[in-house]
Structures are given as C-alpha cells and as structure tokens.
Amino acid sequence: xxxxxxxxxxxxxxxxxxxNLTCLRLRVPGGHLPVKLLPLVQEIAERFGNGEVHxxxxxxxxxxxxxxxYMKEINALLEPFLExxxxxxxxxxxxxxxxxxxxGTRNVVACIGNKVCTNAVFDTTALAxxxxxxxxxxNPHVKIAVTGCPNDCVKVHMHDxxxxxxxxxxxxxxxxxxxxxxxxxxxxxxxxxxxxxxYKVKRDASRCIGCGECVLKCPTGAWTRGGQYYRVVVxxxxxxxxxxxxxxxxxxxxxxxxxRLCNNLYDYxxxxxxxxxxxxxxxYILDRTGYPVFREEMxxxxxxxxxxxxxxxxxxxxxxxxxxxxxx
Amino acid sequence: xxxxxxxxxxxxxxxxxxxxxxxxxxxxxKGKGKFSDTDLVGYAEISKIEDVVFNQKSYFSPKETFxxxxxxxxxxxxxxxxEAVVDEKGMIVFLxxxxxxxxxxxxxxxxENGLSADYYYERLRNKLKLIVMDCQESFDSxxxxxxxxxxxxxxxxxxxxxxxxxxxxxxxxxxxLFAFHGETIEVSPKFVESNKQxxxxxxxxxxxxxxxxxxxxxxxxxxxxxxxxxxxxxxxxCYTMQDIFYDDNPxxxxxxxxxxxxxxxxxxxxxxxHSFRRNNGERMRFKVMHKIKDxxxxxxxxxxxxxxxxxxxxxxxxxxxxxxxxxxxxxxxNRG
Numbered sequence: 117x118x119x120x121x122x123x124x125x126x127x128x129x130x131x132x133x134x135x136n137l138t139c140l141r142l143r144v145p146g147g148h149l150p151v152k153l154l155p156l157v158q159e160i161a162e163r164f165g166n167g168e169v170h171x172x173x174x175x176x177x178x179x180x181x182x183x184x185x186y187m188k189e190i191n192a193l194l195e196p197f198l199e200x201x202x203x204x205x206x207x208x209x210x211x212x213x214x215x216x217x218x219x220g221t222r223n224v225v226a227c228i229g230n231k232v233c234t235n236a237v238f239d240t241t242a243l244a245x246x247x248x249x250x251x252x253x254x255n256p257h258v259k260i261a262v263t264g265c266p267n268d269c270v271k272v273h274m275h276d277x278x279x280x281x282x283x284x285x286x287x288x289x290x291x292x293x294x295x296x297x298x299x300x301x302x303x304x305x306x307x308x309x310x311x312x313x314x315y316k317v318k319r320d321a322s323r324c325i326g327c328g329e330c331v332l333k334c335p336t337g338a339w340t341r342g343g344q345y346y347r348v349v350v351x352x353x354x355x356x357x358x359x360x361x362x363x364x365x366x367x368x369x370x371x372x373x374x375x376r377l378c379n380n381l382y383d384y385x386x387x388x389x390x391x392x393x394x395x396x397x398x399x400y401i402l403d404r405t406g407y408p409v410f411r412e413e414m415x416x417x418x419x420x421x422x423x424x425x426x427x428x429x430x431x432x433x434x435x436x437x438x439x440x441x442x443x444x
Numbered sequence: 445x446x447x448x449x450x451x452x453x454x455x456x457x458x459x460x461x462x463x464x465x466x467x468x469x470x471x472x473x474k475g476k477g478k479f480s481d482t483d484l485v486g487y488a489e490i491s492k493i494e495d496v497v498f499n500q501k502s503y504f505s506p507k508e509t510f511x512x513x514x515x516x517x518x519x520x521x522x523x524x525x526x527e528a529v530v531d532e533k534g535m536i537v538f539l540x541x542x543x544x545x546x547x548x549x550x551x552x553x554x555x556e557n558g559l560s561a562d563y564y565y566e567r568l569r570n571k572l573k574l575i576v577m578d579c580q581e582s583f584d585s586x587x588x589x590x591x592x593x594x595x596x597x598x599x600x601x602x603x604x605x606x607x608x609x610x611x612x613x614x615x616x617x618x619x620x621l622f623a624f625h626g627e628t629i630e631v632s633p634k635f636v637e638s639n640k641q642x643x644x645x646x647x648x649x650x651x652x653x654x655x656x657x658x659x660x661x662x663x664x665x666x667x668x669x670x671x672x673x674x675x676x677x678x679x680x681x682c683y684t685m686q687d688i689f690y691d692d693n694p695x696x697x698x699x700x701x702x703x704x705x706x707x708x709x710x711x712x713x714x715x716x717x718h719s720f721r722r723n724n725g726e727r728m729r730f731k732v733m734h735k736i737k738d739x740x741x742x743x744x745x746x747x748x749x750x751x752x753x754x755x756x757x758x759x760x761x762x763x764x765x766x767x768x769x770x771x772x773x774x775x776x777x778n779r780g
Contacts, residue, residue, distance in 0.1 A: 154449075228478040230479065230481055234479055236480060237480045238480055238481070239481065262748070264480075283480065283606075290512070290513060290514045291508075291513045291514070292513070292514070292702075293513060293668075293671075293675070293702050293703045293704065293705070294684075294686070295671055295704060295705065295708045295709075296709075297671075297708075314688045314691075315686040315688070315702070320708040328453065328480070331478060332478055332479075334478075335670050335671045335675045335705075335757075336513060336675050336703075337478075337484065337486065337504065338513075340475075340476050341475060341476075341480060417598060442699070
C-alpha cells in the first residue's frame with residue numbers, strides 16, 4: 117500500500133493504530149449541527165466504518181475504522197456536509213467534493229451560547245462561524261474557541277485565541293430599589309465591581325468584566341444590557357513542555373477587531389515560524405518573539421474601538437514538565 | 445360614545461393629546477430583556493399607536509408610570525426644604541382591565557388608608573387618565589376571571605385593534621379630542637370571560653392553621669427572595685424612604701421614596717437589629733395572605749387582581765395562582 121500521509125492528513129483523514137484503516141474528521145464550526153446531516157454521517161459509518169462515531173473534544177465528529185481505499189468516494193459523499201457547514205457560511209472551498217482542503221487549523225469551538233444558556237452574553241456559534249470564514253482553510257496548527265461568558269465552559273483558556281463575551285451593563289438609577297442583589301452577587305460570583313453609594317449602585321469599571329450577572333439578578337430592570345464586547349485571551353496550551361492558561365490580551369474589544377486579530381495571527385505565524393520543525397505551535401513562537409512583537413503584529417490595522425484595553429504584559433500561569441526543575 | 449380611528453387618525457389624536465399629556469403604553473423595548481438578545485414589553489412614552497404592544501402582556505405593570513420606582517419628594521438644606529416639582533403635563537396610560545382594578549387597589553392604600561391621603565401619590569394620581577386596552581384573548585398565567593377583575597368601567601377610553609383600525613369606547617373625552625379625530629361608531633370594549641386557568645380563592649382561612657401549614661417550608665426552599673413578584677405586581681405599594689446628603693455639601697440633600705418589597709432582606713429591619721420573617725417561606729406566606737385575605741378584610745376586595753405577572757417573573761417558577769389553589773385545598777378542613 118502506498119499513501120502520502122501528509123496529503124491524507126491535510127485532507128482531514130487520520131493515520132491510525134491500524135495500518136489499513138483511517139478515520140475521518142468532520143468540522144462542526146461553533147458546535148451546532150443541523151440534524152439533517154446526521155443520516156449522511158450514519159451512512160458513512162455503517163457502509164465504510166464500524167458503525168460508530170466519536171464525538172471529539174473539539175465538537176467535531178470522527179468516523180473511525182474506514183479502509184484507506186474509500187477516501188475518495190467518501191470525500192465525494194461528504195459534499196453536502198461541507199456545503200452546509202462551510203460553503204454556506206462563507207468559507208471558500210474550491211473543490212468541496214474532494215473533502216477538506218486543510219486540517220492544521222482546528223475546528224472553532226463554541227459553548228452553546230445564548231441559543232440556550234441564560235448566562236451567555238451573545239451568540240457564540242455565530243461568531244465561531246464568522247471566525248471559521250476568516251481562518252479556514254489554513255495549515256498552521258491553531259486552536260480558537262469562543263465562550264459566552266467568563267464561566268468559560270468551553271475552556272478558551274486552553275486555546276491559542278480564546279474569546280469571551282462581555283456586555284457593558286447599563287444602570288438606570290431611577291429604577292433601582294437598593295435590594296443589593298447585584299452588589300452581593302457580584303461580590304460572591306464575580307469581581308466585586310459594585311458598591312452602594314447613597315442607596316444606589318456604583319460600578320467600578322476597572323473591575324467589571326462584563327459578565328452580565330448584575331442584569332440577571334436585577335428584579336426591576338435597573339440594570340440592562342448595553343454594548344456587546346469581547347475579552348481575548350491568548351496562547352493557552354497543553355502539551356509536553358509547558359502547559360499554561362491563556363493570558364488576557366484585550367478586553368472590551370469590538371467584534372470587527374476580534375475577527376481582524378484572528379486574521380493577523382496567521383501573518384504573525386508565517387513571519388516567525390521555525391520552518392526546520394515539522395510543525396511549530398504558535399505559543400512557542402510567542403515565547404521566542406516576545407510579547408511586544410506579538411502585540412504589534414496582532415494589532416496591525418485593527419480598530420479596537422474606544423472602550424478596548426490592551427494588556428501591558430501577558431500574565432501567564434502554568435508549569436513546566438522539565439523534571440529537573442520539578443522533582444528530585 | 446364610540447369612535448373608529450385609522451392608524452393615521454389615532455396618531456393625530458396622540459399628537460394632540462401629547463400637547464398636554466405624556467402618553468405611556470406597553471411597548472417593545474428592544475434588547476431590554478434579562479437575557480442577551482431578548483426584548484421586553486414594558487412601559488415607555490409613546491408617540492404613535494403602532495408602538496403599543498397589544499398581543500402580549502407587559503412584563504412590568506403600569507404602576508411605575510404614576511407611582512415612580514424612585515420619586516424625589518423634597519430637597520433640603522440647613523435653612524429649610526423645597527418640594528420637588530412635578531411635571532406640568534398630565535399622564536395618559538394604556539393598561540388592561542385588571543391593571544385598572546389594581547390602580548383602584550393602590551388608591552385604597554395610598555388615599556383611603558388612614559387619616560390623610562398620601563400627598564405625593566395623590567398629586568400624580570390626579571393627573572392620570574386611563575385608557576383600557578381590550579383583552580380579546582387571555583394570556584398564559586392570567587386568572588382575572590377568578591378574581592373578578594376581568595372587566596372595568598373605570599376608564600376615559602377603551603382601545604382595541606380590529607381589522608387594521610382602532611376602536612374606542614369613550615367615557616370621558618379628553619379635551620374633546622377623541623370626537624374631533626374619530627369617526628362615530630357603536631363600540632363596546634371586549635373583555636375576556638374565561639382564562640386558561642381558574643383559581644378558587646379560599647374564604648374564612650384560619651391564620652393559625654395557615655401559618656402552621658408546611659407548604660411555606662417547601663416554598664421557602666424554592667423561593668430566593670428576589671422580590672420580582674412584588675416589583676412586577678400592579679397592586680404592591682410598599683416603599684421606603686432614602687435621605688441623601690450630597691457628598692460635596694452634606695448640609696444639602698434630598699428625600700426620596702423608593703419601592704420596597706416584603707420579599708427582600710431588610711424590609712422589616714428595626715432599630716436594634718431585630719427583623720421579622722427572616723425565612724423566605726414566611727415572607728411568601730405574608731405576601732400571599734395580604735393578596736388574598738388581609739387586604740380584603742380591610743377594604744372589601746382582594747388585593748390580587750389575577751394579572752399573573754408574578755408567575756411570569758418568578759425565576760424559580762413559583763406560581764401564585766397554583767399556591768392559592770393549593771392553600772385552599774389543604775386548608776379545606778380548617779375553615780373558621
């Protein structure tokens with residue numbers, strides 16, 4: 117058997133434990149899948165695989181145990197899947213009947229967002245799809261995630277770019293009855309940005325993270341939702357060297373800025389990547405270039421909007437697996 | 445006398461009315477819902493009839509228009525005080541039959557309870573004209589028929605949207621403007637005769653027995669004492685006072701009155717730190733008994749008008765209607 121593993125993997129097929137079998141990876145940008153596509157998944161799994169499908173950690177589907185010889189046939193069958201989930205949202209695919217043209221840039225994941233969740237401050241899937249449109253197809257190994265509020269159920273802090281919705285709370289003092297539900301709750305579950313002054317609420321904008329908890333707790337509608345913004349955390353990672361949480365990079369950024377930023381990431385990678393390696397993860401590129409270069413290139417041509425703030429430094433946490441440092 | 449208006453004619457009527465009145469109605473407040481990307485039907489000043497939401501119940505009640513959440517009463521300094529000036533204009537409020545009955549409940553508490561009328565309430569109340577919005581169908585959670593509040597004759601005019609035109613029965617023509625802008629036609633307002641749910645308010649409840657009923661423990665475990673039920677209620681009237689001393693000149697300040705809620709911490713706080721009804725179930729019992737027993741004992745009518753807004757607002761899905769029915773069944777053997 118002869119196959120070009122690099123071409124196969126780029127086409128979203130895996131090299132697996134079983135030398136004769138591959139596994140198909142399906143992207144589901146934003147994690148929301150029209151069920152009309154499920155019969156196709158079932159058909160492929162039953163006709164070519166072992167009748168099973170794996171739900172991936174990145175909200176995609178993997179159909180395992182497919183003999184390599186069926187790749188071409190299945191790629192053609194997949195066309196409606198790619199049309200619906202990629203082409204229809206604006207992703208440019210030259211030959212959707214030939215399967216996925218790239219696999220390095222991973223599926224953009226999103227929490228369920230305000231389609232369902234009461235905490236979510238925006239439609240996460242919609243933003244994930246807009247990001248997919250900008251970053252796919254692309255080869256660099258990049259992981260992006262979108263979450264509806266700082267609870268971060270989708271773990272954007274483990275991603276190269278993590279986007280967290282923020283809402284600017286608006287306060288109408290006239291409607292406030294000083295029940296202090298917002299103040300107590302903000303102190304308990306969020307950042308303690310609210311205090312009572314003269315029986316009305318004062319918000320410390322420098323502490324507020326735009327979670328919207330005050331709006332949820334307010335019985336009178338004194339707190340309502342104002343502008344929609346995003347907090348961006350960057351360069352979180354797992355892996356064998358130095359796992360770490362993503363660090364806050366921007367807050368109160370506007371939607372356009374977020375999209376532009378995702379685009380700029382690829383220019384930054386292209387400029388600085390170590391081409392002697394088979395692949396280099398962008399977080400390690402940042403470790404080499406330093407934050408000032410990253411910041412400058414990420415923000416090139418980006419209109420952040422009047423409320424946005426940029427981090428002075430990247431406040432990483434994390435640890436190293438280097439056992440000489442950790443253990444005796 | 446009845447009148448028929450095209451939308452254009454009604455808008456001319458509104459324009460004329462707005463010279464001397466602020467006109468408030470339930471409108472769609474875009475993006476003002478609690479959850480993201482949701483709207484809220486609430487009261488706001490309107491300039492055209494198309495802004496009025498007829499096919500939904502407002503989340504907040506109309507009481508905020510003439511009994512403000514925060515009302516400045518007077519300003520003071522070391523020499524004396526001056527009363528806060530009220531808007532010169534009158535107020536016209538679009539509301540439902542049950543809401544009008546609730547205004548009558550507020551009137552009883554604010555104007556007829558005790559030796560003198562509440563001056564600050566009265567001076568706004570006297571500016572108020574009521575326009576009843578016909579109820580052509582009952583909304584979810586309404587139980588006005590059970591409370592006998594589904595009808596009213598206490599209005600200046602009625603209004604309903606029917607086949608693209610607005611029909612009004614006018615009891616008291618405001619400045620003769622309805623007659624001026626409308627086309628005479630026979631109109632009688634439509635009120636619902638049945639709701640999707642009915643409630644049987646128990647009579648002759650024995651307080652000691654009610655207080656000992658374990659349902660309050662169960663409700664206490666569910667209720668979070670947020671006060672939404674009282675805030676959205678058209679007949680809840682409790683308030684507290686706030687005296688503010690200005691930061692940069694503490695010799696000057698203002699007194700304002702602000703809505704309060706028997707469900708929220710602090711309502712019964714007394715000098716020395718004592719307070720009643722610390723438990724959420726006790727607070728709910730207090731409210732329920734006020735709505736369906738104590739008020740009637742004093743004024744002859746139930747305080748609850750069956751609008752169901754408390755059911756819609758409760759984040760813990762506690763239904764007052766269900767509670768009333770359940771209480772009646774459980775206390776059936778304990779009547780005085």
